[in-house]
Amino acid sequence: MSQMGQNSSQDIYCTFERLLEDEQLSPPLAAILALTELIVSSNAGTMFELVEALKAGAEVLKKRSSNPISLNAGCELFIAFVTLFPHESDSFSELKTELVHQGRRYAAEAISFRDKIAESTLGFIKDDSVILTHSYSRVVMKALLHAHSTKRISVYVTEARPRGLGLKTYEALTAAGIPCTVVLDSAVAYVMDQVDFVLVGSEAVVESGGLINAVGSNQIAIIAKATNKPFYALAESYKFHRLFPLSQYDLPTHNADILSLPSLPQRGSSANTTSSSPASRITDGLPSSKPTVPSAHPTMTAEQIARNPRVDYTRPDLISLVFSDVGTLTPEGVSQYLVGMFAG
Template sequence: MEGEEISKYFLKIIEHEDVSVGIAAIRTLMEIINKTASTTVQGLDENIKDGISIMKRSHYPVAAIDSGCELFVRFITLTRLDTHFEECKRIMLKRGNLYLKHHNRSRNTIVTSASKLIGDGVRILTHSRSRVVLQTLREAAKQKRKFEVYVTISEPDKSGLELCKQLEIDGIPHVAILDSSVGYIMEQIDFVMIGAECVVESGGVVNKIGSYTMAVCAREMNKPFYVLTESFKFSRLFPLGQQDLPLEYKYDNYSNSTDFKKVHPLVDYTPPSFITLLFTDIGILTPSAVSDELIKLYL
């Protein structure tokens, strides 16, 4: 597959199907493997690396693409394949399909456990538009629970308003609030529930800009801060603070910018000390347990 073809395939999945950026990236890698013109494993590795680079140049979160692809590539090349190329390719595709099949079910696992948090009369604060959070809210509504959701508008792309439109369709009571009113509204809510672009080795998360501010307010007012995320978003990144995040995570087309002080970051880092629990497809985890799970995933 050529660069333009890879980009179009990746964007078509995102624009026409309700899947996360990470899953779209993994499916694109599967297509690259399936259609590769290479006749060697080394050549296929280069095709995969090139494909990841092309997807990272899109306007979608690089953190989600990076974390999803990293674990996927590790899984399909888990052991050295001492066989001819076509058989090696067949095994990779088989492993890839197994990987996708597992993670296509992962959101349902998270929703089942996280929806139990939502009882009658609960008021929830969320940020941006997370598919797994939306599905969890829908599940609670399906069980006839009465609750209310406060949604930040989530500048600069106003993705929170997209979530509000979907909540409106589902008949779920909600209120759109300014990002700057998080501190004001925090005393009225019962807990915070957000998604994540990726989960780092410390148990902290990288997510839409403003997540860290929300977490600081939540801890100050003793409100639980829950993160809902699939395990394919676990990454071996270990930031100590905001400045340790890769520039490509924080800035769109960062390589074309010369003065980052004049560009708004797209994501921020929420340290593990601000997170109450992470609801994942491999269990409900404390932030300190993430490192152990990463070791298991990458073994």
């Protein structure tokens, strides 16, 4: 790759971050638009060179993002589109211009996918439905606000620690006049008997038909299954991802530090022997004369948060349906669609 091509690949993450400032653009769409801009600046003279430049750009996005799963889905989709695009232009320069046009047009049209999904979801929402949702999702918000325009609904939303994005959902729903209550992540089982179904968004829907979403989604799905409550996932088709995790530890975001146990001093070491005085050993196990009062709002340290996952994987057998712009699908239907989508 030429020096210009290398610079373009390095600049792509700045473009990606700038695009994400638009509230309407999710990471997959921002990735598609960033790759589109890479075509504009690329000096590739053949399709092979262009595809290699796009793959290099996608790799830069992947390495520099702390959670590359959803943006990978967008990169994968766009590179497959470029690879399979029919060569009917008189020159390669014209072909690149057409690819840029198609990429931008797709991203503009894809924003309306949430409206299609909201309309599809509406048929499954009855009057006086009580819905449980998790964290914050643009498409879920669209579906709930659309349902509120014609039906009476009320919503429980998890706090979704550590980022607390459930509070963002709460504020938006309350401002729209929808009765909404924030639920502790640890109280999902407590509230599940009161809800009619669960509605969550997605980081990605994978080849198995399973779901990758904000951490906590998996345990909500397990509780919903145990109480016979439907668990619905909402996902735009550009979040369909050719990934086949078998467990939490197969996710691209997993690393050795996640939920790892800290190293402790060896027994008999100086660190251990000096950690307590004779006086403290005498009083060990006895009530303190000055009891400590726990903080009203205890928080995790940054290091503790860093040791926890941001997303988790939900198996397809826990998912009732996936609402998408390409239809209402079973998890098996997602697998079939993915095969067809990347088969050309």
